[in-house]
Amino acid sequence: MPRTFPCPRCGEASTWEANEFRPFCSERCKLIDLGAWASDEYKVPTQDAPQAGLQRQEDDYED
Ligand SMILES: [Zn+2]
Secondary structure (H helix, E strand, O other), X not given: OOOEEEOOOOOOEEEOOOOOOOOOOOHHHXXXXXXXXXXXXXXXXXXXXXXXXXXXXXXXXXX
């Protein structure tokens, strides 16, 4: 019985052996995942997370 594992992309059970797209179940899932990394889906929201403790509030208005 071949070992199976859930595809990290779609959750489908897939075999590990003779699977050139592992850890994905298929080329489609692999490409989707790579595409997701390249797009905004997995982007770390750094801009929405201000660095607490590192930013000092300085009232520096020079208008
Ligand atoms: Zn899949």
